[in-house]
Amino acid sequence: MKKIQIYDTTLRDGTQSEDISLNNEDKIKIALKLDELGVDFIEGGWPGSNPVDRAFFSEIQNYHLNNARIAAFGSTHHPNFLPENDPNLRCLLDSGAPVCTIFGKSWDIHATEALRVPEERNLEIIHDSVAYLRSQGAAVFFDAEHFFDGYKANAEYALTALGKAFEGGAEVLVLCDTNGGTLPSEVTSIIGSVRASLPDANIGIHTHNDCEMAVANAIAAVQAGAMHVQGTMNGVGERCGNANLCSIIPVLELKCGGAYTTIPRERLPLITGTSAYVADVANLQPFSRQPFVGRSAFAHKGGIHASAVNRLAMLYEHIDPKEVGNRQRVLLTELAGRANIVNMARRFGFHLDKDEPVVKGLLNELKTRSSMGYDYAAAEASVELLLLKKLARRGVREFFHLVQFRVLELKDAHGGEPISEASVKVQVEGITEHTAATGRGPVNALDNALRKALIGFYPRLNEMRLLDFKVRVMTATNPDGGGTASVVRVLIESGDHNSRWVTVGVSYNIIEASWQALVDSITYKLYKDEYEKRKKDEE
Template sequence: MRRQIHLYDTTLRDGSQSEDINLNTPDKLKIALRLDELGIAYIEGGWPGSNPVDVAFFKEIRNYNLKQAKISAFGSTHHPSHTAENDPNLKAIAAARTDAAAIFGKSCERHAREALRLDGRRNLDIIHDSIAFLKKQVAEVFFDAEHFFDGYRHNAAYALEVLRRAHEAGGDVLVLCDTNGGTLPHEVHDIVTAVREQLPEAKLGIHAHNDCEVAVANSIAAVQAGAVQVQGTMNGVGERCGNANLSSVIPILELKSAGAYACLPEGRLQQLTAVSSYVSEVTNLPPFSRQPFVGRSAFAHKGGVHVSAVNRNATLYEHITPESVGNHQRVLITELAGRSNIVSLARRFGFHLDKDEPVVKGLMNELKKKASLGYDYAAAEASVELLLLRKLARRGVREFFKLIQFRVLESKQENDLEPMSEASVMVEVEGIIEHTAATGRGPVNALDNALRKALSSFYPRIREMRLLDFKVRVLTGTETDGGTASTVRVLIESGDADSRWVTVGVSYNIIEASWQALADSMTYKLYKDEHVQRGMTD
């Protein structure tokens, strides 16, 4: 029998305390709905009454019929100068009308004495009375024992008494918080085990911070010692170094614990990578490519020896199947690649090749030559795909457009605040010459606008795509030119409603490098759409 672990997501509250995250009410609603779809048990919406965004969130979320999650409000125990009944913070929590609430209180005697200037006994009464009051207003009340592990090491008897009083007051789960993030996994396991022995009837949870890079490990250690609730955030966002990363906690519990634990409804785990990406997008943070399980590089293989083995048996270099968490295997083409990389990549596109075929050797030589010139095909997979399909040709990429010429003009007069960028493009499309011009915010944007203008009447769906990122790296230079005649590499990330892709261009001329990447990006969009359409009609 798998033990049910209840996930408590605090991305909207603790996660939003990250210095580079600012969420408005629509952002919070979007994330909450996606977390509910994933199957998270509890979603902490924020601190009622503390700011207009959270007030609006708790009001608006009532208009949605959540399928799985219960919304939780957050706050502190009542102020020492108030009673629980007249405390504005507790009243605001009750007024939020949520299914659950979490309040934090000092479980470290030293913190109560030095930070709050409270007598230890008074702190215990405040915790008891706050929980007892909320239990009359809210169905489930969780007590976040702040600084519990530090408090336990400092004065174990007092820390345990805090939990005992919280439990007596009706706290449904006693959440042990590693607030400073300084506790190690073996300590967490030992302390949670000791607490269970002292309070066998109480349900325990864990709230770990990542200051020592062990928040996930601490959360797993607590579960192994008997905790039934794990608090954390998607992608590990949060104050300082962040919180326990639920994007890692979830698959470890579901897939790496010999079937001992369940934390998501059946069939939801495959949504994990998509939800992780969605949260990154809404929080306006670039996805961390090396993030375990859900990162773009989590199942990427670069070395030829690795790829050769993976082609025979993926489990030789993959600890789980990528698809189980909604991710996928990627074979990278770089100067380190072998012919097995080409064979594996070709297989993805329906070409079954032998690594000794001349076309494979030719492709390998061409890719390595281009890599030596600076083409980063590990990052620009769309450009690799186009190169491969053009070479194999059997079901390759047709020539959607042919460049005749482009021109980019930059001008700035003395009193102009910004320079003016103008681009003209002449291309041949299906035997017709199109000559267009456009302005833009910078030369690449102007070039992009002019090319779109030339192509959109032939390929209307080109309007759907957008440029998401533009990166330039200087690759070579000499002391005499001061780097101004250096070779540069341009990476352009593009996307539409369905996917994202990256293309590359290399030249000593930054506009030419940008054109290469831009042209590949639009070609890839057109090829992708045509390929999908062909599949629908076949």
């Protein structure tokens, strides 16, 4: 089994994505999570380029990493300086990182046009930069920028540039598909030429996703002999992104017949959680259809699929989701069959037959509600409550009963923000609570008033927070033309310190639709807490 080094560059190359900006605290959090996952190297940034990256290298020294080594990124020395007085190389050494990764020009036109030096001078710069960093005790990885394009334009020069870095003492020669335009067959052929030219060198790969080939090219490189793979979590990065380590790691671990090892195998189930954590810290919406780690990666919507996975999951799943820390999801939608309901019930501990009346009745209700606009594929918490209430088991009860609510909006002629106020009257175990609250908009006011009424009975609602709120006009359910009288669907995502869940409401009245989703969200939290407590008591 061949060990493949995993080099994560989320904190440097990943932050070049136009929708990502990380402060020092964010970068520390992500670095610690990557170390927990078990990657070999974490590229913290370019200390010579900005204060945030310099702060990271200073701060990370206060933490003990169990698996990863920190790498600092920079360029070869400036043509007008010698290595020993080059500010960029000095910043790399001063960062305290045990690994220095420097990029240099391997495409002849980049030497003459971008760097504006003769080709021979560029080769000297590569050799001398690597040799100097090595003489100062640093491990050096050389990123051959634009290597594949350079090789196709002038193979001799590209190989010579690699050779100069190797002579200078580079531990890994990283071949970069910087423009992301290379195909897997080209990667395989070119790496074969590199290995023939430099048989003793360790080869790495760094690919971009401009042709949707970054992961395929990285896998092809490993199969051609590369022992070091660079990429980012969730494939974030400049333009179309970098090679996605959330796909590369599982492919190498699970799809190559045991030929390769990357992170410790027992840590592979952490990769789904790590993917979600990095997206959350970076303030990105997770990509649900992302292979292996996405919420939809093992989701089954059609009734035929659900029926098949009920019998044998491998009929429609290429791996066991648990191997990567994900889970199978059988969705209940207008396309659902009775097998979808049987599968979901089984997940909650109910063993039903698809011919039972309750299954047929619930399927009809689901399809009717779906035709009205309820999206139960997205709002699994609402459908779980619907199922459990229908089965009348598992302690699902009415935690509170609405007597009435009222929402008032006030805006005067002098302008300014409207004032939103809501009052709620509910009954809890025969006790009536009548409360009022203001908020930033009518839904927030209603949420505040409802929580205020319930918090004395259910203190753990303090743990719950609203994470996302989406409203969509349902054109298909507006036969009268819609407009401002359109039926709308509200999706609310909520969470606590343990989990996240989504609930749904539908009405021509946006306040009513929001109320439905809010009630389901709070009910789900209360149900979940009671169920977990009962499980612990039984244990």
